[in-house]
């Protein structure tokens with residue numbers, strides 16, 4: 001949350017009109033919409049003017065590097081965007097770290113198949129563990145690295161929401177997961193004949 005008198009924030013996303021409206025609704029609910037500017041665009045070639053590069057105090061990317069075939073290009077853009085002494089903050093997923101308790105029988109191979117759908121799209125389901133390396137490769141000085149627990153345990157008030165979220169992710173990708181299974185099957189046939 002940004003407080004009154006805080007710096008302005010410029011956000012970049014492909015952003016459907018619904019997503020942008022929701023971002024403003026949330027900012028408005030916190031009384032911060034006057035501090036927020038949304039730019040529709042591609043972070044591969046960010047909609048920033050030449051004069052804006054090197055001016056930002058902070059560049060932050062969350063849950064988007066996992067969808068980038070070349071995440072280093074994005075981190076280099078972020079490094080160019082900040083002023084000398086500015087900060088680049090990366091937050092992203094490492095799906096292999098998911099821990100659920102209890103874990104339903106058969107969940108582990110299904111979760112693995114879900115991650116393989118990322119590979120097939122040139123995405124990276126475990127980019128979270130690479131973030132420090134990406135900062136370093138972009139010529140930045142990594143300063144801090146921390147991991148947020150990904151999962152849930154029965155008895156936690158949020159457990160049901162965590163499980164629903166995981167189930168909806170798998171549900172949305174089910175066609176892709178099935179396609180992955182077909183590929184594995186074809187590969188196995190090739191290997192065994």
Ligand SMILES: C[S@@+](CC[C@H](N)C(=O)[O-])C[C@H]1O[C@@H](n2cnc3c(N)ncnc32)[C@H](O)[C@@H]1O
Pocket residue numbers: 012013014015016019041042043044061062063064067
């Ligand atoms: C999982 S959502 C994360 C949204 C937000 N950053 C957050 O942390 O809540 C991934 C977002 O990345 C955006 N996205 C994916 N590829 C993009 C690209 N090349 N340029 C800009 N936005 C992109 C999508 O439109 C989507 O809103």
